[in-house]
Amino acid sequence: MPIPTLPATRKPTEVAVVDNCASRVLNACTCCTPVLWGEDWQLGTASFWIQQALEFPTGAGCHRLGNSLRQEIAACMLGGYGIPGPVGNAAFEVLRDAGLIDSHLDENLMVTTMSSLLAAPLHLGAGRWARYRFHQQRPRRLAAALSTFSAWEEVAEELSDTELRDNLMGLPGIGPKTASWVVRNHRASDAVAVIDVHIRRAGIAAGLFCRSWNLPRDYQKFEDAFLTWASYGSVSAADLDAAIWRLLSSLGSQGRAILSNNAIFSRPADANRSTCMSSES
Structure with missing residues (x-):
């Protein structure tokens, strides 16, 4: 070609x-x-x-995938390695619309429900469907990260961009790239890459x-x-x-x-x- x-x-x-x-x-x-x-x-x-x-x-919010920091964490964790952008976005929308991201459910219940939803084909629009490759692994990491994040969620916006990135790296399943991605999207930050x-x-x-x-x-x-x-x-x-x-x-x-x-x-x-x-x- x-x-x-x-x-x-x-x-x-x-x-x-x-x-x-x-x-x-x-x-x-x-x-x-x-x-x-x-x-x-x-x-x-x-x-x-x-x-x-x-x-x-x-423009304001042009990089954001979610409407809150909590949602941005979920969107970035569901995307990334091994997941095409449209598939990760579709997975995020399914879990968000089901109320699983913004709720503070029991972690085990979140894992079970997320896995069940992501095991089904995801609609990508224009008649296209796809399966989420990590429908068992990612929900476990995401549920653990959101549960841990709840402990300092109220003070998260008081942190500088680099402080926020460093704190996000302490969440289960989040490394420097994903943590930087969350901060870049949520704050349009020029302090991280x-x-x-x-x-x-x-x-x-x-x-x-x-x-x-x-x-x-x-x-x-x-x-x-x-x-x-x-x-x-x-x-x-x-x-x-x-x-x-x-x-x-x-x-x-x-x-x-x-x-x-x-x-x-x-x-x-x-x-x-x-x-x-x-x-x-």
Whole structure:
């Protein structure tokens, strides 16, 4: 299948370069091949993703899946690894409409009822149906997380974004990515980053992440580099994250092919010019 050519945001002759830095050389560390910041019409460059973030629809609550922090926790836990976005959203809507998320039922009763509902086919709209892959495992984790969250739910909104993320990581079944996802969605936060496989691939191809970094071990390194990227491009970190995920998740394997074909944007190492973006910004 041919790789799709995405429309340029502007003609090359009309490009507006962030801080006149299209020729700036980026490299996450000394073991990585330096990559140019590039122009915003060049697929996969750091500048391209900044432009995508600028075009991402912003506004109050634009990232939210739920109407409350409790609902956001549920929506993000039901999505994520192994669950396509539409399926996770459909699972969340079923449990929300059944009143299982906002209630404070007995944990065992929640698990039994959630599992029963998620075992049935989920309606995705337009005549499409799908089954929820983890209809026994996820309800156990979700029920345990919601029960534990109840103990400090009343003071949750008093916490800073990073404090909230750290507290969410103490809930059963929630790691740094899911906790960051909840905070990003609920508060449109620019203090955290949701580092998943799509963001990792985009950052490596753009020269912002080191290929040797792994998740979840190096989550803090990924996050620090990502937040620097967004700050340098003068865009919301929440919008940059969402824009990358939206495009690459919709392209699937074609998106991976685009990112793996970015050799035209790289340049040989040059001791005088190959410096980390964070040290020059």
